[in-house]
Structures are given as structure tokens and as C-alpha cells.
Amino acid sequence: MNMTAALLLSAVVLMGLGAGVWWWLRHPMFAIRAITVQGEVTRNNAITLRANVVPQLQGNFFTLNLDQARQVFESVPWVRAAVVHRDFPNRLRAELQEHQPMALWGDDGANTLLNQQGQVFEANAEDPEVEGLPRLKGPVTQSREVMQMYRYLKPILAAADMEIDRLELSPRGSWRVVTDKGAQLELGRGSQQEVGELVQMFLRTLSQVTARYGRTPTALAAADLRHKDGYALRLKGVSTVEADPRKKP
Structure with missing residues (x-):
């Protein structure tokens, strides 16, 4: 009897302690009162973060x-990564990293951008700071590959005074470039090295071909580099097919 009474008393005490701890953990003093943000916050401020984050947080200092x-912080526009810490007794501290855009992504009018890591994210593409960026397009699962091809081709074309305005990878794996002067280059399929060698060969002979028609490379309207032994070229008012200069007649 004494043992049974002792066990019951212990159970009652434990239940009381548990209820007390539960009440204490949920005391209003531990409700989240403030959020401190550190790191990259150039595109967000306290007002936007409060509006986007606080309503979605569930729990208090202990139960959150x-x-x-x-995940809530990373759902805020422009936030790429977040690390959240508790600061006793009722504060949160968030360390944020923002997306650094390198290109617009997808079709015209899409609110998607590509960051420096090759990740596609949603943001206001009408932001004046991103309006001048090139537009890249391709399957989202290959966004990093598209980014790498852009970085590879950019200096090659820049050496010929051409800037990439658009770079597209079709679902079938074919590359297309539109330059800042509106010239469209069909590059076909291949690795970075294969496509790069093809473009370099084209650029080495472009001046010679355009000179035959009294024009300069700035007259380029379109070029199709998918031909096995040469390329098709379209200039303003002139069309021709140039044989591969490495092959003898």
C-alpha cells in the first residue's frame, strides 16, 4: 500500500511539474518580440521582412x-539562403544571403532571374537594376549549364565586338545566340569546347566574307553554324553559303 501510494504521489508530482513546464514554455514572455537581420539585406528592409515573415512564424522562442x-525567410523575394538562431528570451536572429542576379531567365515578361550560382528564382524583373541584363533561356533543370555556356562564350564574342543579348538552349539541346546588334547565331549541339571552336572558326573568317560584299561584320543579320563543312550567312540584303575555309576546293 505504501509503495502504491508513493507511486501515485510521484505520478501526480510529475504531472504537476510537466504542466508547470508546459505553462512556463508557453508563457507570453517567450512570444517572438523582435527579429534581428544580419548579412545581405540590400533588397529587403525591416518593413518587408516583417510583412512577409512574421505572419508565417508558428510558435514561441521554445516551440518555434x-x-x-x-524556409519562411527563404521564401521572401531575393533571399537565397537563411540561417536562423534563437536569442533568449524572445528574439530571433537571421543571417541572410541574397540572390545576385546575372541574367534574366525564360520568356519575355517572365518574373524569373538567374543568380551567380546558376539558380532560377522569382523576383521583379522590371527592377531598373536588372533591365540591362542578358536573357538566358532553357530547361530549368539545365540552368547551370546555360550559365556556364554564357560565361564561356561571352569573352569569345566580345573579342569580335559582339555582346550576348540572348542565349537559348532548346529542349533538344541546340544552342542559339542573339547579339546586342540583333544578329541571330544558330550554334547547334555540342559541348562548351565544341561550340566554342565552331564560333571561333566563324569569327576568324567573318571579316573576309563580309568584305567580299563591301560590308563589315556589323552587317551580320544571321548565321547558321550547324552545317558540317561551313556555315550559312545572311547579311543585310545579301545571302550566301560560305564553304569551310579549312577545306580545299
Whole structure:
């Protein structure tokens, strides 16, 4: 009897302690009162973060799920990554990294951008700071490959006074470039090295071909480099097919 009474008393005490701890953990003093933001916050401020984050947080200092809080912060426009910490007794501290855009992504009018890591993210593409960026397009699963091809071709074309305005990878793996002067280059399929060698060969002979018609490379309207032994060229008012200069007649 004494043992039974002792066990019951212990159970009652434990239940009381548990209820007390539960009440204490949920005391209003532990409700999240403030959020401190550190890191890259050039495109967000306290007002936008409060409006986007606070309504979605669930729980107090002790019961808040930090992983869920991290996801909430990362859902805010321009936030690429977040690390969230608790600061006793009722504060959160978030360390943010923002997306650094390198290109517009997708069709005209799409609110998607490509960051320096090759990740596609949603943001206001009408921001004056991003309006002058090139536009890249391709399957989202190959966004990093498109970014790498852009970085590879950019200096090659820049050496010929051409800037990439658009770079597209078709679902079938074919590359297309539109320059800042409106010339469209069909590059076909291939690795970076294969496509790069093809473009370099084309650029080495472009001046010679355009000179035959009294024009300069700035007259280029379109070129199709997918031919096995040469390329098709279209100038303003002139069309021709140039044989591969490496092959003898």
C-alpha cells in the first residue's frame, strides 16, 4: 500500500511539474518580440521582412521550428539562403544571403532571374537594376549549364565586338545566340569546347566574307553554324553559303 501510494504521489508530482513546464514554455514572455537581420539585406528592409515573415512564424522562442522559420525567410523575394538562431528570451536572429542576379531567365515578361550560382528564382524583373541584363533561356533543370555556356562564350564574342543579348538552349539541346546588334547565331549541339571552336572558326573568317560584299561584320543579320563543312550567312540584303575555309576546293 505504501509503495502504491508513493507511486501515485510521484505520478501526480510529475504531472504537476510537466504542466508547470508546459505553462512556463508557453508563457507570453517567450512570444517572438523582435527579429534581428544580419548579412545581405540590400533588397529587403525591416518593413518587408516583417510583412512577409512574421505572419508565417508558428510558435514561441521554445516551440518555434527553426527549419520552418528558415524556409519562411527563404521564401521572401531575393533571399537565397537563411540561417536562423534563437536569442533568449524572445528574439530571433537571421543571417541572410541574397540572390545576385546575372541574367534574366525564360520568356519575355517572365518574373524569373538567374543568380551567380546558376539558380532560377522569382523576383521583379522590371527592377531598373536588372533591365540591362542578358536573357538566358532553357530547361530549368539545365540552368547551370546555360550559365556556364554564357560565361564561356561571352569573352569569345566580345573579342569580335559582339555582346550576348540572348542565349537559348532548346529542349533538344541546340544552342542559339542573339547579339546586342540583333544578329541571330544558330550554334547547334555540342559541348562548351565544341561550340566554342565552331564560333571561333566563324569569327576568324567573318571579316573576309563580309568584305567580299563591301560590308563589315556589323552587317551580320544571321548565321547558321550547324552545317558540317561551313556555315550559312545572311547579311543585310545579301545571302550566301560560305564553304569551310579549312577545306580545299
